[in-house]
Amino acid sequence: MRHPEYRNWAGTTLCRPARIVRPLVEEEVVAALARAAAAGETVRAVGAGHAFNRLACTDGTLLDMSAYTGVGHLDRDAGLVTVRGGTSLAALNAALHRAGLALANVGTITGQTVAGALATGNHGTGLAHGPFASLAVGLRLVTADGAVRDCDERRDPELFRCARTSLGALGVVTRVTLRCEPAFRLRVVGGSRPLDDVLDGFDEWAGSAEHVSCAWLPWRDTVSTRALHRTEEPVTPGARLRPWRSTVEEVRCGLAGLAGRVNPAAAPRLVEGLPPRRPQASYVDESYRVFSFPQPVRFLALEHALPVAGVPAALRALRGALRRFGLYSPYSVLVRVGAADDAPLSPAYGRRTGYVNLTVPRGTRHVELLRTVEHVLREHDGRPHWGKAHTATAEVLRPRYPEWDTFARMRGKLDPAGLFTNDHLARLLGSVDE
Ligand SMILES: Cc1cc2nc3c(=O)[nH]c(=O)nc-3n(C[C@H](O)[C@H](O)[C@H](O)COP(=O)(O)OP(=O)(O)OC[C@H]3O[C@@H](n4cnc5c(N)ncnc54)[C@H](O)[C@@H]3O)c2cc1C
Numbered sequence: 001m002r003h004p005e006y007r008n009w010a011g012t013t014l015c016r017p018a019r020i021v022r023p024l025v026e027e028e029v030v031a032a033l034a035r036a037a038a039a040g041e042t043v044r045a046v047g048a049g050h051a052f053n054r055l056a057c058t059d060g061t062l063l064d065m066s067a068y069t070g071v072g073h074l075d076r077d078a079g080l081v082t083v084r085g086g087t088s089l090a091a092l093n094a095a096l097h098r099a100g101l102a103l104a105n106v107g108t109i110t111g112q113t114v115a116g117a118l119a120t121g122n123h124g125t126g127l128a129h130g131p132f133a134s135l136a137v138g139l140r141l142v143t144a145d146g147a148v149r150d151c152d153e154r155r156d157p158e159l160f161r162c163a164r165t166s167l168g169a170l171g172v173v174t175r176v177t178l179r180c181e182p183a184f185r186l187r188v189v190g191g192s193r194p195l196d197d198v199l200d201g202f203d204e205w206a207g208s209a210e211h212v213s214c215a216w217l218p219w220r221d222t223v224s225t226r227a228l229h230r231t232e233e234p235v236t237p238g239a240r241l242r243p244w245r246s247t248v249e250e251v252r253c254g255l256a257g258l259a260g261r262v263n264p265a266a267a268p269r270l271v272e273g274l275p276p277r278r279p280q281a282s283y284v285d286e287s288y289r290v291f292s293f294p295q296p297v298r299f300l301a302l303e304h305a306l307p308v309a310g311v312p313a314a315l316r317a318l319r320g321a322l323r324r325f326g327l328y329s330p331y332s333v334l335v336r337v338g339a340a341d342d343a344p345l346s347p348a349y350g351r352r353t354g355y356v357n358l359t360v361p362r363g364t365r366h367v368e369l370l371r372t373v374e375h376v377l378r379e380h381d382g383r384p385h386w387g388k389a390h391t392a393t394a395e396v397l398r399p400r401y402p403e404w405d406t407f408a409r410m411r412g413k414l415d416p417a418g419l420f421t422n423d424h425l426a427r428l429l430g431s432v433d434e
Pocket of ligand 1: 009010044045046047048049050051052055056065085086106107108109111112113114115116117119120121122123124167168169171172173174295385386387388
């Protein structure tokens, strides 16, 4: 019998699960786990498949949670919303906006599911903002024994901390309660600065607005900066179209990447040869439309979370390494920042964090480039984004996570037989009984 096929968003991982189950109610999740356990199969949950690696792959049961959606209870006064785990961030944003509410911070895309974003330590940018999982105040998961467990800061707080960033290794997250706030607008201010200026005053730049990011084409000595400030000003006419500028930029990079397949070293010439972009004029829009933009071009990305104070040295080392390497990606290196988190497997665990992301066109020629960047970021105390490309194993990861054993104990307790494991997870976390 030919098994069904699963591919991630990037199209870079493929697996053939024995079966794909698309639960619509919690009982179907419980039943699928029982059936898999009885058949000696493993189980992986999958959301929108936006992870760039094999986290969600299995040859057993794939629980496709993308139809397990819905925004439930909305408590405007308390600023809380309860959603089903498979709900996309886009659907959540839209429902919150209709209710006059918003999430405090969101990453660059909203196609991923709430549970997938939690599981991998998804983040946006802003020194005052922890990763997406820090917005969670409670969640429900179905564990390997079929039990449905609710946890929050009072009910089973240790489970809650571990389950906030769990790589899908503790159970299937069916419901999450998140903090939200009254809807707000943001003023977007773009700019360009010498890279060394930003690095010399990195702390000051990182705190210069509620949300900052910079994008750097490594053959250049300047970076494009983006700062977002809360404002009471009205939405700028035509603001809805502005995020498409970023989309067009991505398409430009994608085209340069395609053209560069023949000669990847030509990326700088191809990018510089495209018509120059006019600088982004400042504008105001609803926060959720400012944070994210449509990303239709498929690519591969690597990102590491570094201590924020270590970012300047890491980027200087990266500049040297990339220029020596000589093969560039047509995409910018993206730098973002965030507050510390206390989930044991959060890449932001225990420290204010700078996130350094490299995006490359799909294709084997750029894999070596990813490895070079990974090596530099690892040398600078980087922790890989769980949902992006990396080669780290438990041996590399364990010393980087002070509460590694807290998570390992929880995993051993909840999933002693390794129902929720796969080859990728075994490499990352070790086997359950280690
Ligand atoms: C174009 C693009 C842009 C991105 N931008 C950002 C960004 O700005 N910031 C950032 O931090 N990341 C970003 N990412 C990474 C992405 O957000 C994460 O990898 C996230 O996991 C994707 O969510 P998903 O629903 O697609 O999860 P999937 O890829 O489907 O799954 C990821 C993990 O979550 C687990 N999982 C999924 N659903 C459940 C569930 N219900 N219960 C238990 N475990 C579950 C899976 O088992 C797997 O381990 C981006 C990715 C892409 C493709």
